[in-house]
Amino acid sequence: xxxxxxxxxxxxxxxxxxxxxxxxxxxxxxxxxxxxxxxxxxxxxxxxxxxxxxxxxxxxxxxxxxxxxxxxxxxxxxxxxxxxxxxxxxxxxxxxxxxxxxxxxxxxxxxxxxxxxxxxxxxxxxxxxxxxxxxxxxxxxxxxxxxxxxxxxxxxxxxxxxxxxxxxxxxxxxxxxxxxxxxxxxxxxxxxxxxxxxxxxxxxxxxxxxxxxxxxxxxxxxxxxxxxxxxxxxxxxxxxxxxxxxxxxxxxxxxxxxxxxxxxxxxxxxxxxxxxxxxxxxxxxxxxxxxxxxx
Numbered sequence: 001x002x003x004x005x006x007x008x009x010x011x012x013x014x015x016x017x018x019x020x021x022x023x024x025x026x027x028x029x030x031x032x033x034x035x036x037x038x039x040x041x042x043x044x045x046x047x048x049x050x051x052x053x054x055x056x057x058x059x060x061x062x063x064x065x066x067x068x069x070x071x072x073x074x075x076x077x078x079x080x081x082x083x084x085x086x087x088x089x090x091x092x093x094x095x096x097x098x099x100x101x102x103x104x105x106x107x108x109x110x111x112x113x114x115x116x117x118x119x120x121x122x123x124x125x126x127x128x129x130x131x132x133x134x135x136x137x138x139x140x141x142x143x144x145x146x147x148x149x150x151x152x153x154x155x156x157x158x159x160x161x162x163x164x165x166x167x168x169x170x171x172x173x174x175x176x177x178x179x180x181x182x183x184x185x186x187x188x189x190x191x192x193x194x195x196x197x198x199x200x201x202x203x204x205x206x207x208x209x210x211x212x213x214x215x216x217x218x219x220x221x222x223x224x225x226x227x228x229x230x231x232x233x234x235x236x237x238x239x240x241x242x243x244x245x246x247x248x249x250x251x252x253x254x255x256x257x258x259x260x261x262x263x264x265x266x267x268x269x270x271x272x273x274x275x276x277x278x279x280x281x282x283x284x285x286x287x288x289x290x291x292x293x294x295x
Contacts, residue, residue, distance in 0.1 A: 072117065080117050092118050092152075093129035096139035108147050115151055125157045133164050141172040146181050159190045166196035170226075174214035179222050182210075192230040 072080065083091040092115060099106045119125065126135045137157040140148040153159060159169055170190040173181045186192065195207040198216075208216070211226035 072113075076114070080114060080121075083118070084121060084123065087130060088122055089124045089127040090129045091123040092125060093127060093132065093134075093136040093139060096136050096143070096148075097129050097132070100139055100142060106143060106145065108145055111145070111148055112151055115148070115155075119155050125152050125155045126161065134167075135161050137161065137169050138163075138172050141169055141176060141181065144176055144178045144181065146178070146184060149181055149184065153188055159185055159188050160194070162194075163196075165198075166194070168194055168196065168210070170194075170210040171196050171208070171213050174210040174219065174222055174226060175217055177214070177217060177219040177222060179225070182214075182222050182225065186226075186229055191233075192226050193233055 080091075083095050087094055095114060095118065096111075099111070125137075128134055128136075135157060137149065137152050137159070140152055162168055168191065170182065170185050170192065171194075173185055190210075192210055195209055196213070197205060198208045198213070199205050206212075209226070209230060211223045211230060214220075214223040214226060
């Protein structure tokens with residue numbers, strides 16, 4: 001007698017808040033197969049790979065009560081994996097752009113935690129997301145969160161990166177109107193003199209510095225600060241180079257070593273010959289006197 005093989009036990013459909021109502025019948029069948037093969041832990045990775053982060057997160061504060069911890073919950077891990085799966089180098093830009101699109105406000109500690117994991121796994125801080133020409137720093141500036149800006153710059157974000165129209169991070173910060181972020185960018189070497197192409201309307205194009213851009217938005221204090229920085233930079237560029245003054249050193253008197261006096265050897269004068277006087281002529285012979293006998 002042949003005993004029939006027992007029927008395989010089918011897994012129960014996944015029961016996750018806000019999930020069953022969002023899946024089609026085909027997606028639910030695919031998800032059931034994944035659960036049967038890999039277990040319930042595969043659900044979050046499945047959703048991350050699909051790119052539907054709204055299904056993953058739901059009420060994310062409910063599943064991640066400690067936002068200051070660097071440890072990831074399964075939900076957070078799955079979300080990070082999803083971004084890296086889609087675009088590893090541009091994951092940071094994709095993540096920040098999504099936060100901007102949701103416009104629900106961002107928890108700074110949570111964002112910094114995500115950015116730390118992205119960077120540690122190879123995401124680039126200067127790689128724009130798909131369809132963009134701006135690095136992730138631009139999105140952080142639009143969020144007006146200086147801590148996120150500081151993190152990206154510390155990780156190597158270019159403070160003088162340019163978009164296709166010449167816009168730099170300092171232009172964006174000036175437009176957004178956060179004086180603290182503007183000052184921080186300047187302290188990190190942002191160029192206050194660079195110009196971008198700005199189009200007001202049809203055939204109305206102009207070149208704008210960050211100060212001009214701030215003025216356009218009526219951020220008067222920021223415009224004044226940036227104009228002062230730009231003027232200061234211009235003066236430094238055109239000023240003649242001054243030689244560094246050498247410290248005045250009073251030379252000490254140098255004591256000369258007295259040279260030994262060398263007496264010249266005495267010159268022996270050759271005695272001049274004394275001229276010889278001519279011998280006097282002999283006296284004339286005496287004449288004999290007559291009658292006198294000469295002895």
